[in-house]
Amino acid sequence: MHIYTVFGPLLSLALHNFACSSPNGSLFDPRTFSGQFVSFHDDPVEYLDLSALDTLGESGSGLSLEQVLVKKEVHHPKKEGHYIVSEEAKEFLQGRLATLFVPTFYILVFFVSVPLNLVAVVMFVRYIRPRKPAVIYMLNLSCADLFFGLLLPFKISYHYHGNNWIYGDWICRTVTAAFYCNMYCSVLLICCIGGDRFLAVVYPINSLTWRSPKTATSVCISIWLLALVGVAPLFFSTQTVYLRQLDITTCHDIQDAQKLQSYYLYFFPIYATVFFFIPLVLTVVFYVRIVQALTEANVETRSKKTRAVVMTILVLVMFIVCFTPTNIILMVHYVQLSHVSSDSSYQAYLLSLCIGSLSCCIDPLLYYFGSSQCQRQVLFIFGRRRRLGTSSTFMTQSTRSSGYNSSIRKVETVGNQYT
Numbered sequence: 230m231h232i233y234t235v236f237g238p239l240l241s242l243a244l245h246n247f248a249c250s251s252p253n254g255s256l257f258d259p260r261t262f263s264g265q266f267v268s269f270h271d272d273p274v275e276y277l278d279l280s281a282l283d284t285l286g287e288s289g290s291g292l293s294l295e296q297v298l299v300k301k302e303v304h305h306p307k308k309e310g311h312y313i314v315s316e317e318a319k320e321f322l323q324g325r326l327a328t329l330f331v332p333t334f335y336i337l338v339f340f341v342s343v344p345l346n347l348v349a350v351v352m353f354v355r356y357i358r359p360r361k362p363a364v365i366y367m368l369n370l371s372c373a374d375l376f377f378g379l380l381l382p383f384k385i386s387y388h389y390h391g392n393n394w395i396y397g398d399w400i401c402r403t404v405t406a407a408f409y410c411n412m413y414c415s416v417l418l419i420c421c422i423g424g425d426r427f428l429a430v431v432y433p434i435n436s437l438t439w440r441s442p443k444t445a446t447s448v449c450i451s452i453w454l455l456a457l458v459g460v461a462p463l464f465f466s467t468q469t470v471y472l473r474q475l476d477i478t479t480c481h482d483i484q485d486a487q488k489l490q491s492y493y494l495y496f497f498p499i500y501a502t503v504f505f506f507i508p509l510v511l512t513v514v515f516y517v518r519i520v521q522a523l524t525e526a527n528v529e530t531r532s533k534k535t536r537a538v539v540m541t542i543l544v545l546v547m548f549i550v551c552f553t554p555t556n557i558i559l560m561v562h563y564v565q566l567s568h569v570s571s572d573s574s575y576q577a578y579l580l581s582l583c584i585g586s587l588s589c590c591i592d593p594l595l596y597y598f599g600s601s602q603c604q605r606q607v608l609f610i611f612g613r614r615r616r617l618g619t620s621s622t623f624m625t626q627s628t629r630s631s632g633y634n635s636s637i638r639k640v641e642t643v644g645n646q647y648t
Contacts, residue, residue, distance in 0.1 A: 343379065354368070366418055456504070544595050551587055
């Protein structure tokens with residue numbers, strides 16, 4: 230499948246319309262459907278006259294006459310008034326795409342990713358042990374993917390119940406912030422794994438002082454702290470909105486357009502740049518240089534070199550396909566602020582999140598289970614257990630246990646599979 234076939238439908242939706250702003254600085258949240266708040270003292274939306282339309286136009290909502298006429302009334306739980314959301318948003322919140330396809334997709338991701346990453350974490354901690362930088366990075370990546378998968382039941386329940394959140398605003402804030410925190414932790418950790426492999430392959434001797442467990446641990450702690458700081462605005466802002474028209478409470482899917490602060494105009498582009506575009510450039514550079522070094526290296530067998538090159542390319546393609554659509558759509562909203570916003574861009578964003586969630590299934594397959602050394606290790610462990618089950622003497626068990634421990638000490642980390 231060509232990359233265009235994956236990106237095409239998503240990017241065409243995003244590029245069709247962009248986010249909008251006004252002279253007074255109000256703007257639309259790029260990651261949610263926009264909801265325009267109208268107080269009870271205003272006329273109902275169905276009876277708006279030209280003076281009311283002028284008032285809405287001056288509010289910075291960017292609403293056209295046609296858009297205002299198809300708006301529906303929704304109730305804000307904390308203030309007397311209404312939200313107006315587009316008919317497009319209303320149909321999407323009730324449609325099969327959001328209430329059937331998205332949760333079903335997340336169910337498949339949950340049942341695949343959680344067992345794979347749980348096994349990977351156990352293998353890293355118990356058998357390989359975090360003694361090398363590559364193992365430390367991959368252990369943290371497995372933890373981030375595991376936490377991401379464990380959050381999916383909340384998203385599944387939300388979408389299956391017609392995009393109705395029943396767990397309260399604070400849990401919605403926590404799940405939303407943790408969802409993005411773990412996703413962008415994965416991005417940064419994948420970049421670090423690429424950097425570690427780059428140093429190990431291209432500068433194997435000069436990088437020994439840099440590639441230490443202490444350095445890797447410090448980098449991982451910094452990544453988690455940076456991701457937590459990055460998602461703090463999501464945690465400290467209200468994420469739930471009650472829609473009286475649909476009788477549902479949305480979580481993060483609808484935000485008040487007039488309440489967004491002007492600094493969001495700078496926050497989200499900086500956020501996407503720090504957590505994706507800079508890591509993307511670095512990761513591409515790392516893996517391109519790795520491929521060049523492997524191609525020029527004198528490897529014992531051609532098949533070994535081919536395997537290493539193919540695995541490197543697969544990791545890079547996975548990174549681009551899983552995370553690029555989400556972040557490009559996010560940035561598109563802030564490139565052209567003079568255009569009228571459309572809720573179709575948020576539909577594309579939700580679909581791109583589904584694609585991004587695949588990374589927590591693919592990561593353990595590429596980084597851990599894709600290693601020939603890991604495959605030999607797993608086969609050895611299960612083979613040893615079968616032999617121990619049929620053994621009848623203590624001496625035989627002791628001998629095999631000694632051989633097993635010796636083999637475990639000789640197992641190299643997955644990070645060295647390309648050397």
